[in-house]
Amino acid sequence: MFFQHIYDKSLAQASYLIGCQAKGEAIVIDAKRDIDTYLQMAKENHLTITHITETHIHADFLSGSRELAEVTGAELYLSDEGGKDWQYQFPHIGLTNGNVIEVGNLTLKVLHTPGHTPESISFLLTDHPATDLPVMIFTGDFVFVGDVGRPDLLEKAAGITGTQEKGAQEMFRSVQDFSKLPEFIQVWPGHGAGSACGKSLGAVPGSTVGYEKIRNWAFHYEEDEEGFIKYLLDGQPEPPKYFAMMKKLNKMQRPLLTQVPKHQKLSKEAFLKAHRTGVKVIDTRNKADFAGGFIPNSINIQGNNSFSTWMGWIIDYSEPFILAAQDEQMEDLTRKLMRIGMDQMMGYVDSIDSLGMELQTADIIDIEEFKSYLNRNDAQIVDVRNKTEYEAGRIENAENVFVGTLEDNLDEISHDKQIVIHCQSGDRATIAYSLLKKNGFVNVKNFSAGMKEWMEKGNPVKN
Structure with a gap:
């Protein structure tokens, strides 16, 4: 048997290529959209990729299953569980509990494992030349290393009310069924640490049923369904805005993108024309370079592993945009954007210094200056971390306005007071700073060192 775990660090998302070498056949599970990897x-x-499947209708990335099927001619095997409201709306071979997919000498048995979503399925793999016992289970967003999938996304991200309690109840039952599997079975989940699909995902890529029964909190509630549901729903991170779009695009017919596109480098004239008409400019440089000089009204979203997540939070899918990025970054950034279906890039510029524009600089302050604004009536301290972080420990009198929803809550920011923003270590505060400046706020200062330095130097934290 051939086995390969493919991991996208930018979305903490795992996909799998499993093959029968004797027959030369292979299946891909939960493909990302840049399919050249597979x-x-x-x-x-x-x-030869002969089978393609998914564990559920994904919310956190745009699946590449249809692109892969288009290029390879392989069959699509997708869940038909969960009822009529949870069906894929394009041609596929439907899967229900107990069905078996044969890939050469391998079989994958379908287990309906609802909870994260009603249609969620897992795949129990048996390598028949070696044994007639199952050896692996591919759980998608059902069981992670150290956690289980959150059932609140359909309600919080997709706006489908009344689903999180029911999903939590279904997750409890699915966990009980999972615990009956042989403890030696390897567990290969759809996400790792850093994913917004859970709140305490482990950093190791895989596990076993036995290990999860020992270390995963979800297996310690036994008959306490009420306690399980309370813990599962409490403290889940805020789901990125783009999740709702992913749910829609992964369920319905959509245009396919079977190759990684190459975007044009814009001339000075083309860039200036677009900038004058209000096209958004995303500056992907690091926060220090951005602070030293940036294009007026540009938004700093650094081109690191969090790039696609923050693009999904900040940029609407109907908006064209331009990147400020180096030539050698463009393939990586393009792939990250592809993976969340953000295809509306107009092009990029590789040097902001060559555009003939007067650049602005950011007002970055140190901890001593930051302290001078605390408890002042003419200053507003704004913590742009998420609610869970804020409630776990904050600076007294700091107000919480999460950067991901900042532009929806600008009425909470004063135009008359000195605004001082911070996050944990500066990345999100820089996004927030650029958004506030873009929206006409003049008196903004950024305590970029944030909670990290505040706590390292022993300053008081309110819980």
Whole structure:
């Protein structure tokens, strides 16, 4: 058996290529949208991708299953569980509990594992030349290392009211069924640490049923369904705005993108024309370079592993945008944008200094200056971390306005007072600073060192 775990650090998302080397057949589970990874891997290992499947209708990334099917001609095997409201709306071979997919000498048995979503399924793999016992389970967003999938996304991100309590009840029952599996079975989930699909995902890529029964909180409630549901729903992070769009696009017919696009480098004239008409400019440089000089009205979203998540929070799918990025960054950034279906880029510029524009600088302050604004009536301290972080420990009198929803809550920010923003260590505060400046706020200062330095120097924290 051939097995490959493919991991996208930018979204903490895992997909899998599993093959029968004797028959030369392979299946891909939960494909990302830049499918060349799977095509190259299959070619190098003398495999043909004959089957493609998913564990559920994803909310956190745009699945590449249809792109992969378009290129390879492989069949799509997708869940038909969960009722009529949870069906994929394009041609596929439907899967229900107990169905078996045969890939050469391998079989994948379908288990309906609702909770995260009603249609969620897992795949129990048996490598028949080695044993007739199952050896792996691919759980998607059902069981993670150290956690289980959150059932509140349909309500919080997709606006489907009344689903989180029912989902939590279903998750409790699914966990009880999972605990009956042999403890030696390897567990391969759909996400790792950093994903917004849970609140305490482990950093190791895989696990076993036995290990999860020992270390995963979800297996310690036994008959206490009420306690399980309370813990599961409490303290979940805020889901990014783009999740609702992913749910829609992953369920319905949509245009396919079977190759990684190459975006044009804009001339000075083309850029200035677009900028004058209000096209958003996303500056992907690091926060220190941005602070030293930035294009007026540009938004700083650094081109690191969090790039696609913050793009999904800040940029609407109907808006064109331009990137400020180096040539050598563009393929990586383009892939990250592809993976959340953000295809409306007009192009990019690789040097902001060559545009003939007067650049602005950010007002970054140190901890001593920050302290001078505390408890002043003419200053507003704004903590742009998420609610869970804020409630776990904050600076007294700091108000919480999460950066991801900042532009929806600008009425909470004073135009008359000195605004001083901070986050944990500066990345989110820089996004917030650029958004406030873009929206006409003049008196803004950024305590970029944030809670990290505040706590390291022993300053008081309110819980």
